[in-house]
Amino acid sequence: MTREAVTREVYITGLGIVSPIGVGQEDFLAGLRAGRCGLAGLQGLDASQFRIGRGGEVDVEALSNNDVDLTEERCLAFALHACREALADAGLDPAALPEDATLALGSGSGEMRASEASLGPPEAELPLDITDPLRPPNTITSKLTRRLGLRGRQISFVNACAAGAQAIAVAADLIRAGRAELAIAGGVEVLSRMSISGFEALRAVSHTDCRPFDANRDGILLSEMAAFVVLEGGERVERRGVRPYARLAGSGVSADAVHVVRPDGEGAGAALALRRALADAGLTPDAIDYVNAHGTGTAQNDPAELAALVSVFGPRTRELPISSTKAMLGHAFGASGAAEVIICALALKEGFLPPTIGWRQAIEGYEGFDFVPNEAREGVRLRHVVSNSFAFGGNNVVLVLSSPEQT
Amino acid sequence: MNANRRVVITGRGVLSPLGCDWPSFAAAVRAGDAASAGPLPGALLDDPILCYCLSNPEALAPFASGREAEPLSTLAIAAAKEAMDEAGIASEGSPLDDVGLVMNTVFGPSAAVEEYLEQLWFRGPRAGRPSRFVDTVLNMPASRAGIALRLRGSTAVLGGSSPFELALDWVRFGREHTVVAGGGEYQSPKSMRYYRALAAGSGAERALLAQAAAFIVLETRDHAEERGATPLAELLGVGAASEPQEISLPWSDDEEGCVFACAMRNALAEAAVAPEGVSSVALAAGDDAAEAGELAALRAVFGARFDSLTLLRPKRLMGEGLGAAAGLSLLATLAWLEANGETVALVNAFESGGAVTSLVLRVLPS
Numbered sequence: 077m078t079r080e081a082v083t084r085e086v087y088i089t090g091l092g093i094v095s096p097i098g099v100g101q102e103d104f105l106a107g108l109r110a111g112r113c114g115l116a117g118l119q120g121l122d123a124s125q126f127r128i129g130r131g132g133e134v135d136v137e138a139l140s141n142n143d144v145d146l147t148e149e150r151c152l153a154f155a156l157h158a159c160r161e162a163l164a165d166a167g168l169d170p171a172a173l174p175e176d177a178t179l180a181l182g183s184g185s186g187e188m189r190a191s192e193a194s195l196g197p198p199e200a201e202l203p204l205d206i207t208d209p210l211r212p213p214n215t216i217t218s219k220l221t222r223r224l225g226l227r228g229r230q231i232s233f234v235n236a237c238a239a240g241a242q243a244i245a246v247a248a249d250l251i252r253a254g255r256a257e258l259a260i261a262g263g264v265e266v267l268s269r270m271s272i273s274g275f276e277a278l279r280a281v282s283h284t285d286c287r288p289f290d291a292n293r294d295g296i297l298l299s300e301m302a303a304f305v306v307l308e309g310g311e312r313v314e315r316r317g318v319r320p321y322a323r324l325a326g327s328g329v330s331a332d333a334v335h336v337v338r339p340d341g342e343g344a345g346a347a348l349a350l351r352r353a354l355a356d357a358g359l360t361p362d363a364i365d366y367v368n369a370h371g372t373g374t375a376q377n378d379p380a381e382l383a384a385l386v387s388v389f390g391p392r393t394r395e396l397p398i399s400s401t402k403a404m405l406g407h408a409f410g411a412s413g414a415a416e417v418i419i420c421a422l423a424l425k426e427g428f429l430p431p432t433i434g435w436r437q438a439i440e441g442y443e444g445f446d447f448v449p450n451e452a453r454e455g456v457r458l459r460h461v462v463s464n465s466f467a468f469g470g471n472n473v474v475l476v477l478s479s480p481e482q483t
Numbered sequence: 484m485n486a487n488r489r490v491v492i493t494g495r496g497v498l499s500p501l502g503c504d505w506p507s508f509a510a511a512v513r514a515g516d517a518a519s520a521g522p523l524p525g526a527l528l529d530d531p532i533l534c535y536c537l538s539n540p541e542a543l544a545p546f547a548s549g550r551e552a553e554p555l556s557t558l559a560i561a562a563a564k565e566a567m568d569e570a571g572i573a574s575e576g577s578p579l580d581d582v583g584l585v586m587n588t589v590f591g592p593s594a595a596v597e598e599y600l601e602q603l604w605f606r607g608p609r610a611g612r613p614s615r616f617v618d619t620v621l622n623m624p625a626s627r628a629g630i631a632l633r634l635r636g637s638t639a640v641l642g643g644s645s646p647f648e649l650a651l652d653w654v655r656f657g658r659e660h661t662v663v664a665g666g667g668e669y670q671s672p673k674s675m676r677y678y679r680a681l682a683a684g685s686g687a688e689r690a691l692l693a694q695a696a697a698f699i700v701l702e703t704r705d706h707a708e709e710r711g712a713t714p715l716a717e718l719l720g721v722g723a724a725s726e727p728q729e730i731s732l733p734w735s736d737d738e739e740g741c742v743f744a745c746a747m748r749n750a751l752a753e754a755a756v757a758p759e760g761v762s763s764v765a766l767a768a769g770d771d772a773a774e775a776g777e778l779a780a781l782r783a784v785f786g787a788r789f790d791s792l793t794l795l796r797p798k799r800l801m802g803e804g805l806g807a808a809a810g811l812s813l814l815a816t817l818a819w820l821e822a823n824g825e826t827v828a829l830v831n832a833f834e835s836g837g838a839v840t841s842l843v844l845r846v847l848p849s
Contacts, residue, residue, distance in 0.1 A: 125608050184621060186642075195597055195673055196604035202676060212589050213621070214643030218836035222727035230725045230838050231649075234591065234621040234642035242639060246649060253652060255723075270599060273608035274616030329637035329658070331629045333578050336617055345635055348580060352637075352658075469626030471638050 086248040087313045087320035087480065090166025090306030091418050092158035092262075096132030096299050097404055099139060100161060105422055107404065108430045109452045115286060115297045115406050121267060127276045128283060131267055132299025132406030148190050151183065151216050154302035155264040159224055162260060166306040167318055176228040178256040179221045180247040182239025182263035183232070184409035184468075186213035189268040213410075216264065228256055234410070237370070238467035239263050241413025241475055244305060245327035251309045258312065262304030262414035271409075272298055278337070280374055286407075288371035288400035289378050289447045291437040296372045299406025303415035321421040325359070325460065325478040328352025332470030339377055339466065343384025346464070346472050350388045353474035359460055361389045364396065364476075366429055366461040368416045371400020372407055381466065382442050397456075399432040399448035413465030413473060420461045420477045429453040490654045491714035491847065493707050494570030494700030496562040496665075497814050500535035500693050500801040503542035504565060509818035511538075511800075518693075518801045534670050535693040535802035548627075553618040555592050555669040555696075556627040562696035563628050563663050570700035571712050572661065574632040583636035583659040584629050585646040587666030588806035589835050591621035594671035624667065634663065641666075645809045645832050645840035648721045650701050660706045665698030666806035693802030697810025716817055719756060719827075719843040722749025728837040740780025743767075746841040747784045747829060754843035758785045761843070762793060762825040765816040767808075767833035769798030777831065795819055795828075808832060813842065820846040 093100065096114025097107030107114070114132040123129030134154065136146055141160075144153040159179075163170055191211050194203060214232035221230045231246065233239040240263020247261035275281050275298060282295035313320055330352065332345035340346070354361060370381055386393045401419055408415065419430055435449040459482050463475045495505045500518030502508030511518075518535045537543070543554070546561040563584070567574050572582065590596075595618035602610060617623060622640040629638055636659045639649055650664035670678075670692050678692060707714050724745040726737045737743065751758065764781060768774040782789045797815035798804075804811045809832035816828050830842045 127609055183642075191596075192600055192603060194677075196600040198601060198604075199673055199676065202673060212591070212642055212835075214589065214834070214836040214838075217643075218725075218727040218838075220727075221725060221837070226725075226727070228725065229723045230727060230836065231644045232642040232836070233639060234588075235625070235638070235640040236620055236622050239622075239640075246639070249652060249656070253656070269603055269608050270616075270619070273603060273611040274599070274613070274619065276608070277611035277613040277616055279613075329583075329639070330580075331584065331626070331635050331638040333629050333633050333635045336623060336626055336630065344578075348635065467622065468620055469622050470629070471622060471626065471640065 084252045084254065085310035086251045086307050086324045087310060088305045088322045088324060088421050089308050089313060089318050089320045090162040090168065091321065091421060092160065092162030092165065092304045093415060093418055094134055094154045094158050094302040095405055095415060096134060099135060101165065108419060109428060111404065111431045111433045111451060113404050113433060115299065121269060126272050128281050131272065131297050133267065134300050149187060150189055150266040151187050151264045152219050154266065155216060155220055156223060158262065158302040158304045159220060159260055162304045162306045168306065170225055173226065174257040176256045177226045178228040178247060178250055178259040179217060179226050180231045180243035180259060180261040181217040181220065182243040182410045182414065183213040183216060184234065184236045184239055184265055185268065185271060186216055187211035188270055189266050192269055235471040236467040236469060237409045238413055238465040238471045238473040239410035240303060241417065241463065241465035241473040242329065244414060244417055245329065245473055245475060247307055248324045248327065251307055257309055259307045260304055261307055263411040264302040265408040265411040266300040267298055282373065285434045286373040286403045287434040288373040288403055288432055289439050290435050291439055293373045293378060295374050296407040299408045301405065301408035301411035301415050303411050303418050305417060320480045322424045322477040323480055324475065326353050326357025326476040328356055328474045330472045334470055336469055339380040339470065341380055343380045343387060345470060346381060346384035346466055347387045349472035349474040350384060353476050357476040359476065362392060363460050364462050365458045366423065367396060367398045368420050368461065368463045369398050369400045370464040370466045371402055373402060378439055381464065394445055397429050397446045397448050399430055401430050403433045416463045417475060420463045424458050424461060424477060424479045427456050427458065429456050488655050489704040490651055490701055490718050491704045491707055492699045492716045492718065493702055493712045493714060494566035495814055496565030497697045498537055498542055498558055498562050499695040499697065499811060500538055503537055503539040505569065508814065512815045512818040513822040534675060535691055537694050553592050553595050553624065555588065555667055556624040558669055558696035559586060559624045559628040559667045560631045562665060562667065563632055563698045566663060566698040566700045567632060572700065578633045578635040580635045581660050582634050583653055583662040584625060584634045584638045585641065585650045585662055585664040586625035586628065587641040587644060587646040587809065588624060588668055589643045590668065590674055590805065592618055592624060593674045594669065595619045597671050597673045643834045643836045644838055645834060647809060647842055648723055648840060651718050651721055654701050654703055661700060661702040663698055663700055665696065665810040667696030668805040668807050669694050691802045693804045695804040695807040695811055697807050697814050699810065699813065714847050716847055717845045719845055720750045720754025722746040722753060722841045724839050726837040726839065737776040740776040740783065742839045743777050743780035743831065744783045746839040747780060750829065750841040750843050756827060756843055758788055761827050761829055763795055763816065763819065763828040764792055765795040765797055765812045765828060765830040767831040769803050805835060809840065813844065816844060817846065
């Protein structure tokens, strides 16, 4: 179903990123172009307590906020750094933002790393003197809103791996609807013993490297990130005279409604979100020049995503560049979709395709497909690109980004 | 925004301390019955933690998918299904590609999270059980509801934000012709202990928590009429603002009510309803201490009309429903309006973290 009565265009004017391959846009972009892998044995958490103990950690020394306790509020510290970078990148003074400036945040588990100490002990031993022991994700949203001085809406999304992408999609809709002039949207996730334990128990974690779309892929590697973008309406962008990274051309959302863990093997729900995103952007499949895949590198997710892509893009899928940046960045759940929007925005602006590193042999049935293996591809002119986020539990969000020159 | 696309409510579903289906809930609201709070099952005997529990816990049994079914998922499925049944939307058969789901929950499956963390505490990360981990994922109750009810349309899981603005926009903008929207919360012993400690630390009397889920079906009026469904009420407009907080308490410290006033004015403007057109207001606050700012805002928005407004206080009847609170207030207001022959009301919601949402609601003649 296409949207009606939408008149305002929405642009990405600022980016902020905290990731295992770089803190800050410059380092992040260099890492993407170099095919840098941010995944290794865990240092910040005791790796020996886990079955595998590998993942992508942030170099916290590179963070700028000295006013946040990293032990208690690691998510907030990451998110605050990324939001401040995004605002500065957009050339915005935080003290002069519009009254309705909105914050939309996605996170799968919020400050779970700290909650493990406050909720783990048996009931009789609970440390009741902790200021805010529960720490649901909306706590991060409200603290961020307060520290950034925003007074518009604050919205929190918790739909796992799609949360950050959905925050961006909904924030864009609020601008299109005239409910806000400007929004900061994205996602944040930190590594916790609980998340690593859980995904290791599910046998979803790779024993080697994360190798999306490879015949020998054996799972995800978890990571931590914060990724936020500044979104502004077209009139405001014109008035300010800024050159945006990209236009957020459309979004599509759906559910698999099949299984709590397994994706729909035929990719029907994902394909529905893809079709909706293209329709919302007013584009046909042949207008898309690149797909930043969800590409987790698990046995079941990758073929399901490729089935969805083939059902939408048809025979052209073989020539369509499709890459997964999770082999470099790991899977940071609620932050991943937002980080991948940033990657798409940088790809559009800089004219390159980020690689699927660690790729050796095509996934069975998809031989000859272009997974942008191992090395970034430079000098590429991109018009429209797609970013997929398909969450645990079957929540799908697809975003279409366009070069600002494309109308 | 397409102002011509009218959005109506065609289904209601609720499990709460006041009633575990819409008819019993509505009857209790109309009678002004208050639920009784008691110790939360599982709480330590020497430290009874009070909570408004479901009036009929057995109502969950038909929806529990297994011996250890995660209770928030079961609550959400039961309430959403009741709403869909009333709306005449079949939850069996082919997937419903054009029916979306928006669910709000603050703490999510907190009992499962606490159980998993306690296991981590005692036995370490290698002892994790996959099925129990799946239960801890915050979007799992909504995902389970979507799977059980075959909802394949746009789905969003909110963590402490009103579900109705997003659902309304999705329907108005044509992303979906129908959205099942609401929220749920199922309190767990540790979260209750913490909540009480936080409340005590604030130095004020605060409302007790409630276990509940409340959902409605929203669709365009045209779509409802085409398929022969009965529009029960219309959502005319919504307004939102925020008063960001440093800790996650579902009440406002905005004593002058500036944020509430902003949200209410925005909602009235979007609904094109003058203050004179509103007869009732459902308050977001749950007790005297929390009400001050909201009442100040009402005086500012309604002026001399304030004294003639009927003020509804749903949380005083059944406690603070957190993720379910906005839905409980909306449904309680519907029950009140229907019983008293009134038509237009404002429904305020205050989410933990500081987000305020105000809805303008009109009951349609049957």
